[in-house]
Amino acid sequence: xxxxxxxxxxxxxxxxxxxxxxxxxxxxxxxxxxxxxxxxxxxxxxxxxxxxxxxxxxxxxxxxxxxxxxxxxx
Amino acid sequence: xxxxxxxxxxxxxxxxxxxxxxxxxxxxxxxxxxxxxxxxxxxxxxxxxxxxxxxxxxxxxxxxxxxxxxxxxxxxxxxxxxxxxxxxxxxxxxxxxxxxxxxxxxxxxxxxxxxxxxxxxxxxxxxxxxxxxxxxxxxxxxxxxxxxxxxxxxxxxxxxxxxxxxxxxxxxxxxxxxxxxxxxxxxxxxxxxxxxxxxxxxxxxxxxxxxxxxxxxxxxxxxxxxxxxxxxxxxxxxxxxxxxxxxxxxxxxxxxxxxxxxxxxxxxxxxxxxxxxxxxxxxxxxxxxxxxxxxxxxxxxxxxxxxxxxxxxxxxxxxxxxxxxxxxxxxxxxxxxxxxxxxxxxxxxxxxxxxxxxxxxxxxxxxxxxxxxxxxxxxxxxxxxxxxxxxxxxxxxxxxxxxxxxxxxxxxxxxxxxxxxxxxxxxxxxxxxxxxxxxxxxxxxxxxxxxxxxxxxxxxxxxxxxxxxxxxxxxxxxxxxxxxxxxxxxxxxxxxxxxxxxxxxxxxxxxxxxxxxxxxxxxxxxxxxxxxxxxxxxxxxxxxxxxxxxxxxxxxxxxxxxxxxxxxxxxxxxxxxxxxxxxxxxxxxxxxxxxxxxxxxxxxxxxxxxxxxxxxxxxxxxxxxxxxxxxxxxxxxxxxxxxxxxxxxxxxxxxxxxxxxxxxxxxxxxxxxxxxxxxxxxxxxxxxxxxxxxxxxxxxxxxxxxxxxxxxxxxxxxxxxxxxxxxxxxxx
Numbered sequence: 183x184x185x186x187x188x189x190x191x192x193x194x195x196x197x198x199x200x201x202x203x204x205x206x207x208x209x210x211x212x213x214x215x216x217x218x219x220x221x222x223x224x225x226x227x228x229x230x231x232x233x234x235x236x237x238x239x240x241x242x243x244x245x246x247x248x249x250x251x252x253x254x255x256x
Numbered sequence: 257x258x259x260x261x262x263x264x265x266x267x268x269x270x271x272x273x274x275x276x277x278x279x280x281x282x283x284x285x286x287x288x289x290x291x292x293x294x295x296x297x298x299x300x301x302x303x304x305x306x307x308x309x310x311x312x313x314x315x316x317x318x319x320x321x322x323x324x325x326x327x328x329x330x331x332x333x334x335x336x337x338x339x340x341x342x343x344x345x346x347x348x349x350x351x352x353x354x355x356x357x358x359x360x361x362x363x364x365x366x367x368x369x370x371x372x373x374x375x376x377x378x379x380x381x382x383x384x385x386x387x388x389x390x391x392x393x394x395x396x397x398x399x400x401x402x403x404x405x406x407x408x409x410x411x412x413x414x415x416x417x418x419x420x421x422x423x424x425x426x427x428x429x430x431x432x433x434x435x436x437x438x439x440x441x442x443x444x445x446x447x448x449x450x451x452x453x454x455x456x457x458x459x460x461x462x463x464x465x466x467x468x469x470x471x472x473x474x475x476x477x478x479x480x481x482x483x484x485x486x487x488x489x490x491x492x493x494x495x496x497x498x499x500x501x502x503x504x505x506x507x508x509x510x511x512x513x514x515x516x517x518x519x520x521x522x523x524x525x526x527x528x529x530x531x532x533x534x535x536x537x538x539x540x541x542x543x544x545x546x547x548x549x550x551x552x553x554x555x556x557x558x559x560x561x562x563x564x565x566x567x568x569x570x571x572x573x574x575x576x577x578x579x580x581x582x583x584x585x586x587x588x589x590x591x592x593x594x595x596x597x598x599x600x601x602x603x604x605x606x607x608x609x610x611x612x613x614x615x616x617x618x619x620x621x622x623x624x625x626x627x628x629x630x631x632x633x634x635x636x637x638x639x640x641x642x643x644x645x646x647x648x649x650x651x652x653x654x655x656x657x658x659x660x661x662x663x664x665x666x667x668x669x670x671x672x673x674x675x676x677x678x679x680x681x682x683x684x685x686x687x688x689x690x691x692x693x694x695x696x697x698x699x700x701x702x703x704x705x706x707x708x709x710x711x712x713x714x715x716x717x718x719x720x721x722x723x724x725x726x727x728x729x730x731x732x733x734x735x736x737x738x739x740x741x742x743x744x745x746x747x748x749x750x751x752x753x754x755x756x757x758x759x760x761x762x763x764x765x766x767x768x769x770x771x772x773x774x775x776x777x778x779x780x781x782x783x784x785x786x787x788x789x790x791x792x793x794x795x796x797x798x799x800x801x802x803x804x805x806x807x808x809x810x811x812x813x814x815x816x817x818x819x820x821x822x823x824x825x826x827x828x829x830x831x832x833x834x835x836x837x838x839x840x841x842x843x844x845x846x847x848x849x850x851x852x853x854x855x856x857x858x859x860x861x862x863x864x865x866x867x868x869x870x871x872x873x874x875x876x877x878x879x880x881x882x883x884x885x886x887x888x889x890x891x892x893x894x895x896x897x898x899x900x901x902x903x904x905x906x907x908x909x910x911x912x913x914x915x916x917x918x919x920x921x922x923x924x925x926x927x928x929x930x931x932x933x934x935x936x937x938x939x940x941x942x943x944x945x946x947x948x949x950x951x952x953x954x955x956x957x958x959x960x961x962x963x964x965x966x967x968x969x970x971x972x973x974x975x976x977x978x979x980x981x982x983x984x985x986x987x988x
Binding site for chain 2: 193194195196197198200201202204205221222223224228231232235248
């Protein structure tokens with residue numbers, strides 16, 4: 183799936199990935215897709231919580247080692 | 257102690273310090289020693305930081321200091337401080353020190369979300385680094401190259417308040433368990449300061465809020481006071497307006513209880529505002545039908561039922577608290593609120609007693625005018641008839657062959673005719689009013705005849721007391737007779753059953769220094785008419801001369817008003833004194849005449865004709881013409897007759913100025929009267945002697961005949977002496 187925007191927060195630890203993602207979402211239109219990649223130990227869990235709280239549709243999530251890639255619709 | 261000893265001690269101290277330094281260096285070069293020194297320095301910092309932070313009360317400064325000092329303590333790239341919000345469901349990063357701080361500050365997340373959320377939820381420290389302190393699986397273990405993170409809770413007295421989180425060890429690598437211990441110690445040290453500062457801030461906020469609240473309260477109080485003052489001013493304006501309204505105003509609520517009453521309403525109802533407030537409307541505003549005396553339906557009821565403006569029925573009487581009754585006119589209207597709901601009734605009413613009285617008086621005057629017109633017409637004709645009767649009686653009395661008894665009968669008939677003439681004069685005065693035609697006369701006969709005439713057939717008797725040397729007066733006998741009759745009639749009506757009216761007449765010479773407030777100085781004849789009747793109440797004694805004032809229902813209220821006017825026109829004064837239960841006295845002052853009684857008698861006495869006079873009589877009444885001719889012929893004069901002005905002018909023209917005297921009736925119905933004819937005659941002969949004759953003795957032309965071209969005035973009905981007087985005065 184193509185994303186409208188993609189950000190990589192690999193190497194950054196909580197809460198920086200969450201705050202960076204939230205800041206990016208505020209710049210996007212409703213319906214656009216954001217792709218975010220991170221390796222924070224709590225990254226996947228935090229992004230899923232964020233989507234649930236903000237009513238964003240989680241589209242895709244997969245892990246490669248420590249790297250987790252998540253796509254969701256804003 | 258000597259100097260040598262001191263030098264020894266100094267040397268010893270120096271040596272000890274050097275040894276101490278050597279020992280410290282040696283210690284620092286061992287692992288254990290290094291760690292001890294490091295710990296000592298860290299404790300010193302902790303104590304120093306703690307003192308700095310505890311001394312501060314401003315929460316924002318404390319957060320900034322804590323973030324900065326904690327970052328320094330554990331050598332973190334970034335130090336952030338998440339604080340649990342008041343709702344205890346979210347947390348907010350309230351302080352941060354290090355690169356990227358601005359992005360994090362004030363970000364809010366739910367408790368449970370993120371690493372900080374985990375620490376805050378579980379109240380446990382967390383180390384994401386090379387130690388074994390991480391709880392997750394292999395996939396999430398820290399590896400070199402990743403940022404290390406260290407989080408410890410900030411525990412308040414009762415519960416967790418937030419945390420301290422270091423992100424990224426300066427120079428890379430991982431935070432250590434030692435860092436964790438140091439940060440935990442620091443967190444424990446500053447958490448109390450943070451809590452205190454937050455409490456202080458909350459207290460300050462509450463205090464500020466209280467101050468603001470107080471301020472608002474003060475403003476509200478001020479606004480309310482201003483509103484109350486404005487309301488009071490509005491009420492005052494309303495009250496002043498209500499007080500200033502010339503009509504009575506009463507306002508009620510829907511329960512018909514009185515809520516407002518103005519000054520006029522107080523006066524008319526007899527209830528003060530204080531007494532009336534809250535009372536039922538019907539109690540204060542009692543109204544009855546003027547004619548039936550039954551209670552009227554209340555306008556307030558009608559308004560509340562219909563919601564319409566209601567006018568009060570005619571002939572409504574308001575009965576005041578003290579029983580006083582007044583005719584009123586009013587209207588009642590509903591009072592509505594902004595939603596048009598009726599919240600009360602306002603009643604506006606006025607006292608129309610005086611207006612009604614004036615209307616009645618006006619009606620009375622109009623009635624009197626009609627009656628007067630009728631009376632005047634009858635009196636005029638009647639006067640002419642009387643003139644004929646009196647003329648013939650005068651002629652009969654000239655007969656020297658009459659027996660004494662017949663002469664007496666004729667004289668009585670003549671006397672009665674004169675009384676009838678007086679009556680017609682009253683009628684004529686009543687119908688027309690006017691200036692008196694004065695003649696010099698004595699008062700005694702006029703007074704006696706008038707009083708006896710009124711009292712004829714009544715139980716009231718009259719006592720006369722006249723001075724012997726009474727001065728003469730210049731009066732219109734008819735009018736003065738009317739004055740006496742009016743007063744005596746009133747007096748007789750004030751006497752219940754039998755009674756006495758005393759009439760005294762005397763001369764009065766008033767001087768300037770006289771205390772008597774009344775006529776100016778001079779000679780007067782004073783007439784006092786006193787009765788022993790019921791008297792006049794003091795409250796009305798000043799009004800008795802007012803036109804249309806009467807204490808009797810059947811009275812016209814004109815008698816004493818005419819009396820007053822007649823006396824005034826004679827240059828006199830009239831006064832009244834009265835005492836209830838004792839009686840009333842009327843006092844009249846009439847100016848004394850400078851002419852003597854003798855000369856007056858000379859005027860009226862019959863005197864033999866000195867020379868034959870040619871006289872033209874003009875009158876529309878044939879009977880009068882005939883009797884006048886007979887009377888003048890009997891006196892030895894030559895008489896010509898004319899029925900109107902035109903005929904008189906013709907006769908005069910034909911006579912060729914042989915007519916010595918013309919006696920002309922003032923008015924001729926349907927023809928030229930004396931008023932117009934005299935001008936024509938005077939055009940023919942400016943020296944012509946023309947006498948005006950009329951039954952209307954009060955006509956202004958009769959009083960001021962000279963202004964109209966006449967030489968004298970002759971009041972009908974006339975007798976021989978009247979002719980003689982005029983002829984003597986003008987011809988002989």
